[in-house]
Amino acid sequence: MKILLTLIALAAPISAMADGQISTKLSAFVEKTVHDANGTKLVLEDRKQIFPGEKVVYVLSYHNAGQAAVSNFAITDPIPGPVSFESTPDANALVSVDGGKSWGSLATLKIAAGSGFRAARPEDVTHVRWALKTAIPAGAEGKLSFRGTVK
Amino acid sequence: MRFLVHLQSCLRRAAAVGVVASISLGVAVPAAHAAGTAAGTNISNTASASYTDSNGKAVTLASNTVQITVDEILNVKVAAADPGNVVSQAAATNQVMTFTVTNTGNGQQPFALTANGNIGGGQFNPTVTSVVLDTNGNGVYDPGVDTVYTPGKNEPVIKPDASIKVFVLSTIPATATNGNLGLASLSAQPTIGAGTPGTVLAGKGNGGVDAVVGASGALSSDKNAYVIQQAQMTFVKSAVIADQFGGATPVPGATITYSLVANVTGSGALSGLVITDVIPPNTTYQAGSMTLQGAALTDAADSDAGSFTGTGINVALGSVPAGQTRTVTFKVKIN
Numbered sequence: 001m002k003i004l005l006t007l008i009a010l011a012a013p014i015s016a017m018a019d020g021q022i023s024t025k026l027s028a029f030v031e032k033t034v035h036d037a038n039g040t041k042l043v044l045e046d047r048k049q050i051f052p053g054e055k056v057v058y059v060l061s062y063h064n065a066g067q068a069a070v071s072n073f074a075i076t077d078p079i080p081g082p083v084s085f086e087s088t089p090d091a092n093a094l095v096s097v098d099g100g101k102s103w104g105s106l107a108t109l110k111i112a113a114g115s116g117f118r119a120a121r122p123e124d125v126t127h128v129r130w131a132l133k134t135a136i137p138a139g140a141e142g143k144l145s146f147r148g149t150v151k
Numbered sequence: 152m153r154f155l156v157h158l159q160s161c162l163r164r165a166a167a168v169g170v171v172a173s174i175s176l177g178v179a180v181p182a183a184h185a186a187g188t189a190a191g192t193n194i195s196n197t198a199s200a201s202y203t204d205s206n207g208k209a210v211t212l213a214s215n216t217v218q219i220t221v222d223e224i225l226n227v228k229v230a231a232a233d234p235g236n237v238v239s240q241a242a243a244t245n246q247v248m249t250f251t252v253t254n255t256g257n258g259q260q261p262f263a264l265t266a267n268g269n270i271g272g273g274q275f276n277p278t279v280t281s282v283v284l285d286t287n288g289n290g291v292y293d294p295g296v297d298t299v300y301t302p303g304k305n306e307p308v309i310k311p312d313a314s315i316k317v318f319v320l321s322t323i324p325a326t327a328t329n330g331n332l333g334l335a336s337l338s339a340q341p342t343i344g345a346g347t348p349g350t351v352l353a354g355k356g357n358g359g360v361d362a363v364v365g366a367s368g369a370l371s372s373d374k375n376a377y378v379i380q381q382a383q384m385t386f387v388k389s390a391v392i393a394d395q396f397g398g399a400t401p402v403p404g405a406t407i408t409y410s411l412v413a414n415v416t417g418s419g420a421l422s423g424l425v426i427t428d429v430i431p432p433n434t435t436y437q438a439g440s441m442t443l444q445g446a447a448l449t450d451a452a453d454s455d456a457g458s459f460t461g462t463g464i465n466v467a468l469g470s471v472p473a474g475q476t477r478t479v480t481f482k483v484k485i486n
Contacts, residue, residue, distance in 0.1 A: 021205065026198050026214040049222045049361055050194070052187025052257055056219065060198050068205030075214075077198035082188040082221065136202075150221060151188050 021066025022073065022136070031055040031147065052150050056083060060130075063141040074131040076100070079148060085125035088146040095120075096127040103129060186311040190223030190258030191358030223258035223356030226365035229339050231375035232290075232316060236332065239377040240417070242325040245280065247292045248375050250337040252307070253314035256365060258357040260341040261306035266319040270374060273332035277321035277377050282337070285316035292318040306342050323377060329419040331379040338372035345369035381419040382473040387412045388428070403485050407434065411479040415471045422470040426479050429463040433486050440482035441466070 029044035031054075044057055060075055078100070079085045085095070094103040097111050097120045109120035130144045188194075198214040232249040239246045252262060268277040282300040283292060284307050297318065298305060307315050319337055327333065343355045348366050356362035389412075394405035401407070411426050430436045441448040441457045441464055448457030448466070457466045457479075466479045 022200065022202055022210070022212070024198065024200050024212065024214040026196060026217045028194075028196065028217045028219050030219075048219060050219050051222045051224060051363065056194070058196060058217070060214065062200065066205065070202045070204050070210075072209075073200065073202040075198055075200040077196065080194045080196045082192055082194050083196075150194065 021064055021068070021070050021138075023063050023065055024075065025061045026077075027059045027061070029057045029059065031057050050150050055086070055147055055149055057145055057147045060144045061141065062136070062144075064136045064138055067138050069135040069137045071135040072131075073136055074129065075144060076127060076129045077146070078127050079125055082151050083148040084123045084151050085128065086122050086147045086149055088128055088144075090130060090144060092130070092133075093144075093146070094129045094131065095125045096129070097124040098126065100127045103127075186226075186255060186257040187224070188221045188257060189311060190221055190256075190356050190362070191360050192221040194219045194221065220358075220360050221257070222360045223362040224256045224365040225258075225260070225341050225343070225345070225352075225362055225369035226255040226367040227262060227339050227341065227369060227371045228253040228255050228367065229337055229371040229373045231373045233375055236376045236378040238380045239323050239333075240381060240383075241323055241327040241379060244322045245294070245320045246277070246323055246377055248319045248321065248335055248337075248377065249290075249292070250317045250319065250373060250375075251314050252309065252317055252337075252339045252371075254309035254311055255367065256341070256369070257311045258362065259308060259310045260343065261308045262339045263302060263306055263342050264300055264317060265302075265338045266335060267338075268321055268333070268335045270334050270336050272334040272374075273376055275324050275327045275331055275333040275379075277323055277333040277335050279319055279321050279335060281320045283318040283320060285318065288315075290316050292320075321377065323379070327379045329379055329381045332376040333379075334374050334376045336372050336374035338370065340370040380421075382415050382417045382421045384421055384424070384471075385414045385416070387414075401485060405485045406437065406482055407485065408440075408480055408482050413468070413471070413477045413479075415473050415475055415477075417473045420470050420472040424468040424471050424477070426466045426468065426477070427463055428481070430483055434483035435486060436464070437482040437484055440480075442480045443468075444478060 030047045030050050032043050032045055034041055034043050050056060064070055095106050096103050097109050106120055110117040111120045111124050128146050195216055195218050197216040201211045204210050230251045232251045237246060237248050254260060264282055266279045266282045268279040283297045284300050286298045287293060287296055309315055317337060319335055321335055343362060344352050345368055346364050348364050348368055350364040352362040354361060389410045391408045392399045392401050392405055394400045394402050411428060413426060415421050436459060438450055443456055443466055448455050450459035452458040464481050468477050471477055
């Protein structure tokens with residue numbers, strides 16, 4: 001019995017908890033500007049290598065695989081050190097410029113500069129956080145994302 | 152689902168404003184100026200989530216970890232490092248021209264060097280006899296200490312954003328005459344390759360990542376000139392102290408007489424020679440004390456060669472032929 005349980009745990013997806021209803025998946029894409037006959041468009045390339053100066057888009061997918069709704073869903077992503085945060089398409093996202101101690105929209109945050117403070121800039125962001133105000137119904141899924149530049 | 156729409160609309164907006172007039176070669180060439188994150192760096196990201204499940208229980212979970220590796224950009228910059236042309240004489244050997252080679256890419260690489268004395272552009276071609284690496288990093292050519300570069304054997308390995316000095320040693324032809332210029336160049340490229348910007352060298356970067364040729368083409372060259380100046384100058388400054396008690400003690404009130412001796416040797420002449428000297432702190436220039444070749448000069452900026460500027464003396468000697476000496480003296484009093 002013990003052995004069987006171990007096997008089940010190993011076989012389970014990395015992010016799925018034993019009693020979890022929500023599964024998450026984090027993906028990274030390289031954002032490229034493509035010029036063609038129709039003009040210019042952005043495409044997300046699924047690559048495992050990136051150059052300094054290129055844009056990376058992190059996409060967080062979540063899925064309520066359970067039978068009932070869940071509430072208070074929040075997801076926090078620390079910005080990797082070599083990445084400079086640029087933007088997130090979700091206006092409700094919160095960011096931190098102090099390592100996750102305090103949160104707010106970027107426009108409301110300040111950062112110590114000299115003897116005073118200055119308005120926080122995108123590159124100051126250390127963490128991004130999404131807190132959904134509404135419950136996630138059973139079977140529902142969604143995606144959250146942010147974009148940055150490799151320093 | 153709502154958030155997916157957000158993402159797409161944002162990307163579309165970005166695309167709309169991202170239209171710029173440019174010629175695209177199809178391959179993006181990363182910028183050359185900043186090395187950026189080191190090649191081979193693993194960028195790792197893990198998110199954490201929390202929620203309240205249907206039983207009212209708080210649940211936290213970590214996402215999978217996603218990794219991207221930073222590729223390598225190959226770039227290099229060579230720059231002549233002497234303050235101007237390298238002053239030289241006909242038939243002189245081991246004349247040192249200095250260059251700076253900077254790795255402007257983001258990976259550590261060995262660089263192949265090529266020096267060339269046959270690039271024209273002057274009145275003679277210097278013969279490059281060796282290329283020497285500034286092994287001890289002091290920026291100055293030290294014969295027997297700095298290592299002679301042998302292609303294929305000891306390519307200098309340069310870290311990202313770091314630079315080394317390289318000395319090109321040449322022999323000047325005996326036929327070169329006063330005022331002649333002879334140009335020489337140094338070029339550098341990573342040993343793993345160079346070429347059209349955007350060229351991908353798969354798996355050849357640091358730690359096996361892809362390397363791509365950056366905007367510099369991973370090849371850079373600069374040049375400088377040897378200039379023949381057959382006349383040279385030695386310059387000696389000396390001081391004599393006379394105190395008010397008949398001795399030679401530097402006490403307040405003592406007078407110091409400074410002598411500045413310029414001796415031009417070789418052949419030809421040095422033109423535009425100017426001797427300047429700053430009055431030392433805690434001393435006062437003695438008005439009308441300036442002399443040139445023993446003859447008094449006025450302090451005013453006028454028809455004679457000398458003037459006192461308020462902080463120092465300035466004597467314009469004009470052209471001085473080889474074999475001649477010019478002596479300037481002036482006096483100060485210790486405060």
